[in-house]
Amino acid sequence: MEPSINKSTTFSNEDNLDLKQELNKYVRYWPWFLLTLLMAFIGAYIYLRYAPRIYQTTAKMKILDESDGLELPTSAFVFKRTNINLENEIEILTSYLILEKVAKELKLNSRFYEEGTIQTTQIGALPFYYEQIIQPDSIFNSLTYVIEVTDKGFDITNAKTEKSFNFPNHNSFKVNNNLPFQIKTENQQSLRDLIGKRFVIKFGTLRSAVLGLKSSIKVESIGEQSDLLKMTIKGESKERSEWVLNTLMDVFNRDGINDRQLVSKRTLEFIDARFEFLAEELDSIEIDRKEFKQNNNLVNLAADVELGLLQRSKSDEEVFQIESQLAVAESLQGVINSNKEGLLPTNIGIESGSINSLINEYNAAILVRDKLASSGGANNPTVQLAQIRIDDLQSNITKSLSSYNQQLIVSRSQLRGRNRKFVGQVSQIPRKEKLLRAIERQQKIKESLYLLLLQKREEAAINLAITEPSIKVVDYALSSTNPISPKSNIIYAGGILVGFLIPFGFLYLIFILDTKVHGKEDMAKLNSKIPLIGEIPDTKKKESLLFINPNDRSILAESFRILSSNVNYMLPLSEDHKGKVIYCTSTIKGEGKTYISLNLSLALSSLNKKVLLIGADLRNPQIHSQIKIDKNSAGLSNYLHEASFDWRKNIVKGFDKHPNHDILLSGSIPPNPSSLLTNGRFKELIKEAKEIYDYIVVDTAPTILVTDTMLISSLADVTVYIARASFTDKKLLAFSKDLSESGKLKNMAYVINGVGHNKSYGYNYGYNYGYGTKN
Incomplete structure (x- = not known):
């Protein structure tokens, strides 16, 4: 007869996951979760209590177009923005050359720390007078000094050699020492608060400081339609970060101003060199004229040749202008031959518009190449393209000067031919008077050239004095009031997550590896x-x-x-x-x-x-x-x-x-x-x-x-x-x-x-079926 089976005791064929059942498997171990949560909260609290506070410092500046300066934007501003390549400016701003100047100026390879009971915190500067003797670029190895402030003085210890120095009365200037710095206290009131504290000074190489600064500074454009740059740096010391960004903007501005002043400086150097030469020639001509008149008793020209002399004077004036142009052109050609890679003087009197335009283009190309080379290196393809353009411009200038000289020579020959017509008109002028005119003509040429150079020098000096800044500071460096790291809500949330995940993962692993029947x-x-x-x-x-x-x-x-x-x-x-x-x-x-x-x-x-x-x-x-x-x-x-x-x-x-x-x-x-x-x-x-x-x-x-x-x-x-x-x-x-x-x-x-229990009953049934069986 078939057995009567109670259907209520038969297993269901359903094999779906019972969420409540799975959850109960973990809820049984709630003390584990409670314990790990408590430990995670304690760990999060300890971390927040002693973790270093990181602050974010931000500064903003606007890159000024050289052609616009500080003028307000016009309706054509959008179209003129193409003059500024922000990507190039960002590369220059974060280049090693610029950052090295910042590091040297602020001595960033010297860092200061204050030791606490558990935590050592970085500070911007020591709370007493500090003077660094060693230069930043003279540090080739890491050095660490520990300063302990006692009621009697400073105890300074070299952490590497463990050699100690004691300076009574809190003043190292009065004691001979070979330390790379000197310190002293200037305020007795603040000294009371410093007694018992320990400070650490760490010196590093300038290269490591510059590379660290390069990796920590982030520069980005605020938007696609903006020419504003935003600089950001993160660090423990707000003061140090603000100094870095403000100094970086200042150094970058000075570098841009120096680039703009470079042409004016080269023009002044050229004119000053010519002044010395012309002054000597004018002195020599004056002396020759004086001696010639004294020796030949010359006073005035004959009235009957006044008209002829007037005509010849006009002709001489034209010859003078041509010879002046030849002299200036020869001088400029000499500069090109002696300084093939440098800037050329501008507006020195060349009356050829094409040559002046080529010189301006050549100087602009030189400045562009130098900027690109400082950030990208001499082998950068962009630098090489700029160099090719410079060579082409230099070749064009040389050819233009040569053509211009030929034109002047032809014109001078024509004028001299015309002057011969006036010789008959003034043939009655004594030979000595003729020689005097030649001397006076040379004197006038040199004087005119001197006055021309003096005018150009004043123009260059004015341009140098009124050079516009290369940036406009929108916001000086400002640090966040609250630290950006660590964030308590994230740390506590992470603690809660870890507090749940650790026991959950451990139990999950146990359940996965568990092959026993439990219910x-x-x-x-x-x-x-x-x-x-x-x-x-x-x-x-x-x-x-x-x-x-x-x-x-x-x-x-x-x-x-x-x-x-x-x-x-x-x-x-x-x-x-x-x-x-x-x-x-x-x-x-x-x-x-x-x-x-x-x-x-x-x-x-x-x-x-x-x-x-x-x-x-x-x-x-x-x-x-x-x-x-x-x-x-x-x-x-x-x-x-x-x-x-x-x-x-x-x-x-x-x-x-x-x-x-x-x-x-x-x-x-x-x-x-x-x-x-x-x-x-x-x-x-x-x-x-x-x-x-x-x-x-x-x-x-x-x-x-x-x-x-x-x-x-x-x-x-x-x-x-x-x-x-x-x-x-x-x-x-x-x-x-x-x-x-x-x-x-x-x-x-x-x-x-x-x-209901993971342990056995405690009975030892003693089964051992290892022995052989007999039927």
Whole structure:
């Protein structure tokens, strides 16, 4: 007859994730989460308490167009912005050359710190007078000095050599020393606050300071339609960061002004050099004229040749202008030949507009090349292209000067030819007067040239004096009031996250690596078609492990009552009113098979039913240990082996309060358990017992180690298969599933032992099936 199975005990086929169940797995360990959260909060507090405060300092400036200067924007401003390449300006601003000037000016390779009890904080300057003797570019190795302020003076220690210096009265200027700096206090009131404090001075190389500054400064354009630059730097000392940005803008401005003044300076140098030469020539001509008149008694020209002389004077004036142009052109050509890579003087009197334009373009190209070379290097392709343009312009200037000189020479020849016409008109002028005119003409040429250069020098000096700035400061360096790092809300949020993730990750790893069965959910996922009829709770009290008192109302007793009730539902219906056979087995030793068999039989006995417990585990019997009887007492093995053995006379009463409960022990351990169980006498025993008892509970051997249980499984009405929580491996349950599906075990149902605790009961069942078996 088919067994009547309680559908409420059958596992569902659903394999969906139960979020509440998964959450409960972690909630069980809430003390771990609470502890790690507390530790994370403490760690976050300590970090926030002692972590260095980082402040952000920002400055803004506008790059001025050289052609516009400080004028307000016009309607054509958008179109004129193309004159400024902000990318080039950013590269120049952050170039090593500019930053090196900043580092030298501020001595940035010298850093100052104040030591606290736990934390050492960087400060912008020492709170007393400090004078650095060593130059920034003279430091080639790292140096560290510790200054301790005492009530008697300064104690300075070289951290590398551990050599100490003592300076009384807080003044190192009055004591001979070879320290790279001098310090002293100027205010006795502030000295009281400094006593007991320690300060650290660290010297580094200028290169490392410049590279550190280059990596820490960030320069960016505010927007695509703006020519404003925003500079940002982060550091512990707000004062130091503000000094750096303000000085950087100042150095960059001075560098731009110097570039704009360079042409005027070169023009002044050229004119000053020519002044010396012309002054000497004018002195020589004046002396020659004076001596010539004195020696020849010359005073005035003849009135009759006044008109001819006037005409010749005009012609001479034209010759003078041409010769002046030739002199200026020759001087300019000399400058080009002597200084092929430098700037050329402008507006020195050349009356050729094309030559003046080429000179201006040449000077502009020189300035562009020098700026690009300072930031990109001489081998930069852009620099090389600029150099090619300079060479082309220089070649064009030389050719233009040569052509201009040829034109002047031709004009001079024509004028001289015309002058010959006037010779007849003034032929009556004495030869000496003619020579005087030549001297005066030379004098006039030199004077005119001198006055011209003097005018150009004044123009260059004015341009030099009124050179416009290259930048406009929009915002001087301003530091944030609150530090940007560390941020308390982020640190605490990170602490909370870490406080949850550490125990969660640890538990998740444990759960992932855990292959043990823990409850009915695990059983449902593994073998959903086999019903679960009982969950036996774990208990730590050994005295309450057995169902001794039929009226016991403990959790353990109730769980076995529920198990006995569910077993009744599993039993097949029959009308012969004979006893029912219940097998109790498991996969391996230690799962509580004997414990469940014994307590199940006692639970059935408490219902006023006659129950026989048979110890069928002939290899490793354990029932005798629970009722304190000798292990070698006669029992099942003796009955199976001896035909004359009467099992009824060897029934044991192990519990006084269970008068309907009988026990047939396993007996002596035989060498051939399998042969004894299949000789037919065990079947006869069950048949006889069914006539006497309502229930026959059989404690059988584990199934995965030996075949004893499968040899007699056909006699069972229901097979109770025990798995132990936190002990039985999930992979082992696949073996029990195969036994049920193949029919080797009849009417199987699961029971989970030790639910609710990760530790075993403390029983040592002592299974050891390593010895060989005989059939």
